[in-house]
Amino acid sequence: MMLRDVPEWTLAEQIRARPTEPVALARPLEVSQLPTPALVVDRAAFESNLGRMAQHAASFGKGLRPHAKTHKCPIVARRQLEMGAVGICVAKVSEAVALASAGIAPLLITSPVTAPGKVAVLERLADEFQGIGVVVDSEEGMGLLERMGPANRLAVLVDLDVAMGRTGTRDDDLARRLVERIQAVDHLDFMGFQHYAGHVMHIQGHAARSEASLVLWERVLERLGRIGVSYDVLTGCGTGTFDIDCAVQQITDMQVGSYVFMDEEYRQIGGRHSERFADFEVSLTVACTALSQPAAGAVTVDGGYKSIASDTVPPAVDELPNTQYRFAGDEHGVLVSRAALQSVRLGDVVRVVSPHCDPTVNLHDVFWVLEADGVIRTCWPITARGCTW
Ligand SMILES: Cc1ncc(COP(=O)(O)O)c(C=O)c1O
Numbered sequence: 001m002m003l004r005d006v007p008e009w010t011l012a013e014q015i016r017a018r019p020t021e022p023v024a025l026a027r028p029l030e031v032s033q034l035p036t037p038a039l040v041v042d043r044a045a046f047e048s049n050l051g052r053m054a055q056h057a058a059s060f061g062k063g064l065r066p067h068a069k070t071h072k073c074p075i076v077a078r079r080q081l082e083m084g085a086v087g088i089c090v091a092k093v094s095e096a097v098a099l100a101s102a103g104i105a106p107l108l109i110t111s112p113v114t115a116p117g118k119v120a121v122l123e124r125l126a127d128e129f130q131g132i133g134v135v136v137d138s139e140e141g142m143g144l145l146e147r148m149g150p151a152n153r154l155a156v157l158v159d160l161d162v163a164m165g166r167t168g169t170r171d172d173d174l175a176r177r178l179v180e181r182i183q184a185v186d187h188l189d190f191m192g193f194q195h196y197a198g199h200v201m202h203i204q205g206h207a208a209r210s211e212a213s214l215v216l217w218e219r220v221l222e223r224l225g226r227i228g229v230s231y232d233v234l235t236g237c238g239t240g241t242f243d244i245d246c247a248v249q250q251i252t253d254m255q256v257g258s259y260v261f262m263d264e265e266y267r268q269i270g271g272r273h274s275e276r277f278a279d280f281e282v283s284l285t286v287a288c289t290a291l292s293q294p295a296a297g298a299v300t301v302d303g304g305y306k307s308i309a310s311d312t313v314p315p316a317v318d319e320l321p322n323t324q325y326r327f328a329g330d331e332h333g334v335l336v337s338r339a340a341l342q343s344v345r346l347g348d349v350v351r352v353v354s355p356h357c358d359p360t361v362n363l364h365d366v367f368w369v370l371e372a373d374g375v376i377r378t379c380w381p382i383t384a385r386g387c388t389w
Pocket of ligand 1: 069070089110196201236237238239258
């Protein structure tokens with residue numbers, strides 16, 4: 001099959017044509033002038049989060065391999081690399097296409113690839129770019145990687161599962177066989193192991209989260225002892241365990257994602273010393289315009305499920321005390337409170353904190369970058385928006 005006949009390649013060519021650089025606005029804007037609903041990144045909070053995580057990782061001797069599934073933006077990935085990241089994670093092959101084409105490297109695809117069309121695109125990426133990596137957790141996936149023949153070597157990690165039940169193998173013999181097969185192929189480089197425990201990230205309370213995460217890492221280390229191969233990289237960890245997993249000496253790098261923006265779901269899990277998880281600032285908000293007031297005590301804004309994603313809690317309205325946001329369908333939300341009634345007029349713009357930053361970002365084309373002087377001069381394209389394959 002020719003690459004041009006692979007449907008994934010048709011999509012990849014479109015992704016490669018997308019903008020990747022900051023866009024300077026014709027004239028500076030205030031938040032109140034944005035075409036809402038609009039994603040706003042507060043640059044000072046964003047930079048502070050990047051610096052705090054970089055400093056934290058360095059102080060524990062860990063590398064940072066931040067996950068770009070959160071921001072999907074080469075400009076953010078470039079900034080993370082400038083601040084010392086050892087590489088960037090992406091969730092899927094299509095995100096790798098978007099970031100590799102913008103010059104981001106090294107890249108690690110953290111989901112296994114088992115479809116021939118996606119492997120064909122992966123092979124093409126590894127032909128063109130150095131520093132592409134992927135995880136594997138099955139004989140089937142391994143067979144596809146073996147049959148590739150890219151110009152540059154592909155880094156491969158074995159994905160281990162302990163308790164999450166999403167990706168990764170629980171079978172030590174299979175893990176060892178996969179390592180042996182990787183080591184036997186010229187175009188593949190065995191890099192190490194991945195273990196990501198997503199189900200632990202939002203456990204309420206630092207002590208409970210800490211216990212759950214460290215028990216799992218202990219089991220990973222026991223398994224690595226049984227598998228019995230040497231490795232360079234042991235990667236995993238998310239924002240919810242950033243100050244927990246750093247105590248595990250064998251972990252080489254942390255795949256944290258959400259810390260760049262933060263969201264309401266993360267704020268609610270609690271921090272080491274506080275009821276709210278406040279180690280990182282909220283740098284991402286969704287600006288919405290008040291557009292109707294059908295009932296007393298409520299104001300309808302123009303952001304709903306199509307611009308704010310949630311799996312659990314509603315958006316938070318930090319700007320207006322004692323105000324709740326309620327989803328009111330695809331296009332709308334309703335702010336409910338006395339404050340909303342008294343202070344919000346139709347046409348006003350209110351910023352809300354997204355419940356879950358990653359899928360919220362995936363609903364937008366650009367970040368509007370709010371500078372410390374309160375003005376927006378650039379927007380950053382979310383190049384990998386919609387890249388979910
Ligand atoms: C494999 C993997 N690594 C890292 C992360 C980053 O996690 P967080 O956004 O909680 O920091 C995720 C998020 O889902 C993930 O799936």
